[in-house]
Amino acid sequence: MDWGRRAFVACLALVALTASASALTLSSVKDGDWGDPATWGQTGPAQPGVNVPTSSDHAYLYHTVTAGAGVSYSSGHKALRFYPGGQLIVDGGSVYCSRADFLGNAPALTVNSGYLGFGRVDSGNGASVQINGGLYDFPTTLGILPVTISGGTARGRAYPITLDGGKWDANFTQNLYLGAGGLVWNAGTVANPGQAHDYTIIQVANLGANASRIVDINDQQVLPGAAQTWNLKSAARNVYGTLVGTAGTVQFDIYSAFVNDCDSIINAANNSSLGSGVIFDIGYAGGEISDPTAFLGQDYRLLTLLSGTDYSALLASVPDAVWFDGVREWLVSFSNNVATDGSIRIASIAPMQTAIPEPLTALAVLLGAGGLGRYLRRRQ
Numbered sequence: 001m002d003w004g005r006r007a008f009v010a011c012l013a014l015v016a017l018t019a020s021a022s023a024l025t026l027s028s029v030k031d032g033d034w035g036d037p038a039t040w041g042q043t044g045p046a047q048p049g050v051n052v053p054t055s056s057d058h059a060y061l062y063h064t065v066t067a068g069a070g071v072s073y074s075s076g077h078k079a080l081r082f083y084p085g086g087q088l089i090v091d092g093g094s095v096y097c098s099r100a101d102f103l104g105n106a107p108a109l110t111v112n113s114g115y116l117g118f119g120r121v122d123s124g125n126g127a128s129v130q131i132n133g134g135l136y137d138f139p140t141t142l143g144i145l146p147v148t149i150s151g152g153t154a155r156g157r158a159y160p161i162t163l164d165g166g167k168w169d170a171n172f173t174q175n176l177y178l179g180a181g182g183l184v185w186n187a188g189t190v191a192n193p194g195q196a197h198d199y200t201i202i203q204v205a206n207l208g209a210n211a212s213r214i215v216d217i218n219d220q221q222v223l224p225g226a227a228q229t230w231n232l233k234s235a236a237r238n239v240y241g242t243l244v245g246t247a248g249t250v251q252f253d254i255y256s257a258f259v260n261d262c263d264s265i266i267n268a269a270n271n272s273s274l275g276s277g278v279i280f281d282i283g284y285a286g287g288e289i290s291d292p293t294a295f296l297g298q299d300y301r302l303l304t305l306l307s308g309t310d311y312s313a314l315l316a317s318v319p320d321a322v323w324f325d326g327v328r329e330w331l332v333s334f335s336n337n338v339a340t341d342g343s344i345r346i347a348s349i350a351p352m353q354t355a356i357p358e359p360l361t362a363l364a365v366l367l368g369a370g371g372l373g374r375y376l377r378r379r380q
Helices: 003-021 199-204 358-368 372-379
Strands: 025-028 040-043 058-061 064-068 072-075 080-082 087-097 100-102 108-118 121-123 128-131 135-137 147-149 153-155 161-163 167-169 183-185 188-191 206-208 213-216 229-231 248-254 264-268 278-284 299-301 303-305 321-324 329-337 343-351
Touching (some): 147 153, 183 188, 183 199, 199 206, 278 329
Parallel strands (some): 058 080, 072 087, 080 100, 087 108, 108 128, 108 135, 147 161
Antiparallel strands (some): 025 040, 321 329, 329 343
């Protein structure tokens, strides 16, 4: 065989090996770290020294595998499967799969920090997700995994959701249709609620008497820099959202000194009721404030009733706020007209004090006079 033919055959063999190696199946053989080769066994052509799942591999879990910092796995069609005993703990790493299967006796997912995401779950079989930190992206089609959130963020949809803390980012999703009781809301934040075409989102309008509940109309993570409207009217189910509560917080953002350039709630039911324990937290999501006087006296409508004009049962409080425009902090106060017409007005805005506090001023004098030793001895 001449040199050219030998080279050609060698290239074919290399291509075949590469193609085969790109579709390895790796299975957990014991509990361990995702990045530890000893955690995995592999089916397919040998890859000496490389038997940790990469983005082109199929990863099958039969044990508890932990994805720590430095792990980055992203793969496609049914590349991640959980069998009886298979569990995944994400502890600083990043794991994503466009489709996943859960085949067995209620395997669990835990996210402490880092990222975990699925595009689609084909079979749930009793699997569940515990979010303690980091970010978990919900699947949006077919099998839905129940999620409990105590910290961090879960983004998307699931049924049911138990929110004990942290944040459920509804991602402005419409037509969730999770059904009545799809959300157990003990504490924490519901952010970016979509149109109220579902019982779960309408349920978010009921703060109840729970001071630990927060609704953030736009957390600036999904659609930054643009005012968002939460429409509580549900044409799909022909029912209307009733904004009620005696405690809890609703977060609105103002975006500029233009009138009504703010997040808002529209089409709230005419029998909506908010006690004085409900807080309207007014933030700022615009650019640098070069002319604070332009904000003075500007009105921002936060609430619009479905058809009525009687706002007298909406007694929410509007405390002073500290705004940060990217350059400096501003102390802002408001005239609260929510119970009159659903609006607020900016009453004052001033830069936060930047002067050296008195104790620090005294320390500077001491240091300048060579009094450092005396100051340190006095502190001991």
